[in-house]
Amino acid sequence: MSSSGLKRKADSQENAPGQPRTKLPAIAEADTNVPLRPSRTAANRAAVGKGPPPLTKPKAPPLSTSTTRRYERATSAPPKIAPVRPPARPTSARPTATRPTTTRTTRAASGSAATQDKRFQALQDQVQSIESARAADTARLAADMERERAKLSELEENHMALTRELAAARTQEMTHKRELVDASDEMEQMRKRHAREMDELEAQMRRRDREIRELKDELRVCLDDLERERQTVSTLKSTIAHQSDAQLSLTTQVAAMKAQIDALQGQLSTSSVSNSTLVLQLETERKRVAELERETLEAETIRRKLHNMVQELKGNIRVFCRVRPILPSDLTPAALVKSSSSASSLSTTPTPEPEDAERLKGEAMAQIVFPDKMDHKEIVLHSSSESATGQERKDEWTFSFDRVFEPHSTQMEVFEEISQLVQSCTDGYNVCVFAYGQTGSGKSFTMEGGHTDATVGMIPRAVDQVFKVTDDLRRKGWEYKMEGQFLEIYNETINDLLGKGEFDKKKHEIKHDARTGRTTVTDVNVVALRSPAQVRTLLAQAQSRRTVAATLMNERSSRSHSVFTLRIRGENAQTREVCEGSLNLVDLAGSERLEKSGAAGDKDRLRETQNINRSLSALGDVIAALGEKGEGKSDKHIPYRNSKLTYLLQNSLSGNSKTLMVLNLSPLATHLNESLCSLRFATKVNNTTIGTAKKQSRPAITA
Incomplete structure (x- = not known):
């Protein structure tokens, strides 16, 4: 702490209330000629309200709650003053014993009091000064x-x-700098x-120099050309002189050529007339060809309709x-040998080389001929x-x-051959198309098809045809509602392929309505159909749930x-007519022999094969019974209940x-016996009379 601070602190403590007043210096030690310096506190108090306030406010020292330290200004004790003794009175010769003692004491006391008064008076004067x-x-x-404050x-x-x-x-400096930067x-x-x-x-300048050089070059070339032209002109003048004589002969030739041109123009006019005649004849022939083609198409349509009418009147099942065709999997050497190897070994057999494909195809192909090239009805x-x-023994079978x-x-x-038949369901008929044949003959491909537009099967094509026909008939006042179901008969058990639960959880029963001729199955999922795309989705779902397995005859056999x-109901608001029809598209399981399929060693495959053959045998019994009944044996019992199918x-x-x-045949020579059995069964079906189909229609019920 500086000396001025200590002095200020001391002055503040000196004049602080509650502090003992500082003692004045001793009179004897004080200098009466030197004026006393006023304290800083007094000066500060005199200057209150005058001048600017102090820049900083002094902070009071912290107070202690325990002990209060008091700062007191150190003062010196007043000097000891020697008592003033009165001057000694001169001694006389008179004896002192003449005064009494009390008188001397009183005088001495009064003299001392007067002296003290004078000193006190002097002290007061000093204090005032x-x-x-x-x-x-x-x-x-x-x-x-x-x-100082003013300063x-x-x-x-x-x-x-x-x-x-x-x-x-x-x-200004920043402005100058910015201006300097901007200027820079x-x-x-x-x-x-x-x-x-x-x-x-x-x-x-370089371009101009180049142009000048080019112009100079062009000028030089032009001068050379001008010189050559001058020489040419002179040459031409001499040539013209020589050609003047030839002009006369050329004029004569021109006259002859004009006469020849006139003759050619006459010939051209004659040719144009002849060409116009030919064009008219060609147009006439084209129209005639178009009319003939249209008549041919109409005749073909009429032929199909008449064929359907004949079939309806005849009452036979059409076949x-x-x-x-030969498939790549048929060309493997293992497929050509009658062995009992498993289906897994067949699937792993490598594909033959291209040069061996034709040889293997000739060995695998059975001798099948199609002699009827016009109507395509014989095999x-x-x-x-x-x-x-x-x-050598040669056999021949014609069907x-x-x-x-x-x-x-x-x-x-x-599909073109069955499209008219499929269309009949929109007219109120019940239509049934089923594929029959041995395992691996292509039944599922025919009915369900592949994944491309060219390989789509009969089921999606038939649905597309039905939707197309119903859309066309809507313009004639018809309104249709369609619904579909997809069932599977596996081991004489009906499964719902469109259901959401597991198989064999529900018991499905078949019921026939004798009055309407409608067949229903209980507890099956019937879906309302609105578009062909929806039907394809349902078919894919059903195909994924269908039971298949591998056999020696087919790697993915339908078991x-x-x-x-597809049920369809139509109503015409104009004619007040209602018709109900149905379309059944059936993909039968493949018929096969136990020794050919290799199912005898597997209990599940054996049971499946036995049930498949039993249901197909029941189908044959029904066809045979229908044939006998059509021959006049009206009391013949038809064993429909022998099989769920x-x-x-x-x-x-x-x-x-x-x-x-639709009978499906395999072209392989190893399957010739099974193909003959299928052909004989199809012939029996084709010769069976079942009666005339009836249209399911009735007038609309008015409200």
């Missing part, structure tokens, strides 16, 4: 403080002015622009035969074998059906019968439906 000197010092100090105010004002000037100078940028841009202009001027099978005596499709036939060609039923198809086989069987 000290007080006046202190007041003078205080006044002088206040004046000095006032002058301080002036200095602060000068400081503020200098600060403002400094800020203004800094602002502008100078740099001007330099760049000047450099670009210089470059452009130099490039322009189509389709032979599938002939040939077989040659050696007897025990070594003689005739409503339509025979060769291996190269497409799905579209097959169940599938029945897709025949009982479900009772209305389709009993004459109340248009029925078509």
Whole structure:
């Protein structure tokens, strides 16, 4: 702490209330000629309210709650004053014994009191002089403080002015710097622009120099050309002189050519007339060809309609035969050998090389001939074998059906033949199309097809056809509602392929309505159909749930019968007519022999094969019974209840439906015996009379 601070602290403690008053210095030690300096506290008190307030406020020292330290100004004790003794009175010769003792004592006391009064008076005068000197010092100090405050105010004002000037100078400096930077940028841009202009001027000068050189070259060339032209002109002049004689002869030739042109123009006019006649004849022939083609199409349509009418009147089940092509899996050497190897070993057999494909195809292909190239109704099978005596034996079997499709036939060609039959369900007929054949003959491909548009099967194509026909009939006042169901008959058990639960959880029963001819199955999921895309989704769902397994005959053999039923109900508001029809599309399980399929070693496959063959045998019994009944044996019992399959198809086989069987054959020579069995069964079906299909229609019920 500085000395001034200590002095200020001491002065504040001196004048603080509650503190003992500082003792004055001793009179003997005080200098009466030197005026006393007023204390800083007094000067500060005199200056209160005058001048600017202090810049900082002094902070009071902290107080202690335990002990209060008191700072007192150190004062010196007053000097000891020796008692003033009165001057010694001169001794006389008179004896002192003449005065009494009390008189001397009284006088001495009065003299001492007078002396003390004088001293006190002198002390008071000294105190007053000290007080006046202190007041003078205080006044002088206040004046000095006032002058210092004025100087301080002036200095602060000068400081503020200098600060403002400094800020203004800094602002101006920043402005100058920005202007300098802008000027530098502008100078740099001007330099760049000047450099670009210089470059452009130099490039322009170079271009001008190049143009000047080119013009000089062109001028030189032009001068050379001019010289050559002058020489040419002179040459031409001489040539013209020589050609003047030739002009006369040329004029004569021109006249002759004009005469020849006139003759050619006459010939051209004659040719144009002849050409116009030919064009008219060609147009006439084209129209005639178009009319003939249209008549041919109409005749074909009429032929199909008449064919359907004949079939309806005849009452037979129509039969189509389709032979599938050779597949790559059929060309493997293991597929050509009659062995008992497992289906897994067949699936892992490598594909033959391309050069061996034709040889393997010739070895694998059975001798099948299609002699009817016009109507495509016949199929002939040939077989040659050696007897025990070594003689060659040749056999030939000829079969005739409503339509025979060769291996190269497409799905579209097959569907074109049944499209009119499928369309009958929109007119109120019950239509049934079922695929029959041995395992691996292509039944599922025919009915369900592949994943491309060209390989789509009969079921999705039939649904598309029905939706297309109903859309066309809506313009004639018809409104249709369609619903579908998809069932599976596996081991004589009906499963709902469109259901959400597990198989064999519900017991489904088949019921026939004798009045309406409608067949229903209890507790099955019937879905309302609104578009062909929805039907394809349902078919994919059903196909994923269908029971399949691998056998020696087919790697993915259908081990169940599938029945897709499309019910359609139409109503015409104009004619007040209502019709109800149904379309049953059936994919039968493949018929196979136990020794061929290799199912004898597997208990599940054995049971499946036995049930499949039993249901197909029941179908054959029904067909045979229907044939005998059609021959006049009216009391013949039809065993529909021997199988769930025949009982479900009772209305389709009993004459109340248009029925078509698509027989699928394998082209392999190893399957010749199974193909012959299937052909004989199809012939029996084709010769069976079941009656005439009836249209299910009635007038609309008015409200």
